[in-house]
Amino acid sequence: MTTPSETPRPGPRPAKQTFAAAGEDVDVMAISPVQEEGMLTDDRPASPFDDDIVAKARELAARYPQSRSALLPMLHLVQSVEGYVSQEGVAFCADQLGLSEAEVSAVVTFYTMYKRRPCGEHLVSVCTNTLCAALGGDAIYQRLQEHLGSDGKPLGHEEVAGTPGEPGSIMLEHAECLAACDLGPVLQVNYEYYDNQTPEKAVELVDALRRGEKPAPSRGAPLSDFKSVERQLAGFFPEDTDAFRADVDGPSQAVETLRGAQLAADRGWTAPALPDDVPLPEVEHK
């Protein structure tokens, strides 16, 4: 009986093994299809995930009856560190949850919120679904593409203006319906809502972001950055109560949201009055 060999894992190690087998006279770097830094050195690049992140990942896995359920939040956690899901991030989740990297990659590539390339300091998502588009969403997206593009080339979907991760850098994307249709056209910056937008307002907004300003959203917490909100999506909120409350109490009561309730209040319309003490129905005991 033969011993099954270990499944090769992508990354520097198998690459090194492969090239080691090629013999000493082969210039492996010259024939390599990829030129990855540190490919032939012994140590993998230092893990970007420190002890605090490892502890958080374990906490996530413990939140669920079955640890695999923690994968989606854990990928948000990975993005909070790296600003995207790198191959190291995939390996990290696989390690934590006892999954193969293929299983994790399959999940990462399914969901649009996991970015496979480094995101900007901010992520700007413009709704271009039918209703927002008809109200001007397409024009907003097009205008931002042109405005954020360089060398006469418009910025594409999930491309970054500026250097990813640097202050003022922006990833632009067109998004599907953001569930704020009564406030359309809408866009989000780091998933905070900016309602009732126009191309001009949107340009002003991204210019402010590029200058390092953080204009307040119409609805949501004071604007932070992509990595910080990814930590919240992973389920980790500011430890400090006041900071958490400041986020939670960020505005939400848009005029549109309250219109029906306000109209009813103005006109004196109400639901039928709740009766007092209605008993629960009797049921036969089986």
Next chain:
Amino acid sequence: MSADPITPVLTKRWLSPQSWRLSTYEKLEGYTAIRKALAGTPEQLVQLVKDAGLRGRGGAGFPAGVKWSFMPPNEDKPHYLVINADEGEPGTCKDIPLMMADPHSLIEGCVIAAYAMRSHHCFIYVRGEALHCIRRLNAAVREAYEAGYLGKNILGSGFDLDITVHAGAGAYICGEETALLDSLEGRRGQPRLKPPFPAAAGLYAAPTTVNNVETIASVPFIVNGGADWFRQMGSEKSPGPKIFSISGHVERPGQYEAPLGTTLRELLELCGGMKDGIPLKFWTPGGSSTPLFTAEHLDVPLDFEGAAEAGSMLGTTAVQVFNETVSVPWAVMKWTQFYEHESCGKCTPCREGTYWLAQILERMVAGRGTEEDIDTLLDVCDNILGRSFCALGDGAVSPITSGIKYFRDEFLALCEDNRAKQELVGAQA
């Protein structure tokens, strides 16, 4: 006695300052239903919800009490309650404002529903892009634990419940209940074959019920008011109030909670009519997956039966209103691109069909269509409808078939434009 045009129940606390806080909720009758419910039996609560005729607010309209009664009475395996807060159907924008404004009503509903179904762990699966809701829910869950409304031995009743707020990651398909369960298990969100239904084998193959946010948030009111009170609003088969989300070319878009059975004509009166007086052309009664309506349908009662009889579906009561300036083929193309992007790829009719539908529509809108394309579209639709794994495929064909049914001329005009151009080219040659 007929109800007022607007009947704020779910939305009645929204005007209060910091309506999302526990202190506000408690001042406004919050957490009173939970005491009454926990003093009763699970069977009584299931019966109450059946008597009230509460139907699922997520689009399908399945009777909630009946769904609850599918849960096994024993507890051989853990039972799970999962709240579908993955709001993403184009046009739909009711659950997100509800969770922002009044998260405790959802949590109180979860406690009651979980008790009725003998579940001790509830998951609220919130769409990832709805970050502010996720924050508010987390804060509300924290407050509820501290006040003893969640955790062990809730209010001394002996009933335990934990709630976990779980953020999605951007996939419309996860609003389909079995895809949601796969996603919650840490997998790609792809629907499962039914049966088995979630009540038999759901989350971790254990008995599970998936309910929409608005459905569960209605429960505390039903417990307090009783079935007869609830039935004073709406129609016989579709009782209760419903949040109508009116968007698009109207003067005052917004959230209007009205009895089920309200018509678009009445809703338009509430929201100030068509914007700038430009006439109505088409609208969706409940999101893009519900076949389009036109100005002929202003008086269709918007309840589950009324919308179905008129050839559409009630869906999520996401009323998207479009005026005469909007091209139907263009709107249909945009929606089709959405379904193409969101098709999970599991089944062939939907994966391939939406891809080809989008290609054809893009070509037509670009002025390079032919009359034959219309037949091809309908033929492809016919091969998706009822043949795909889940309702996404059915939803994808709704705008196309209804768009062609009511506005065939507009599709034809695209082709005729095309012919005219060809002739012009020919004349020059």
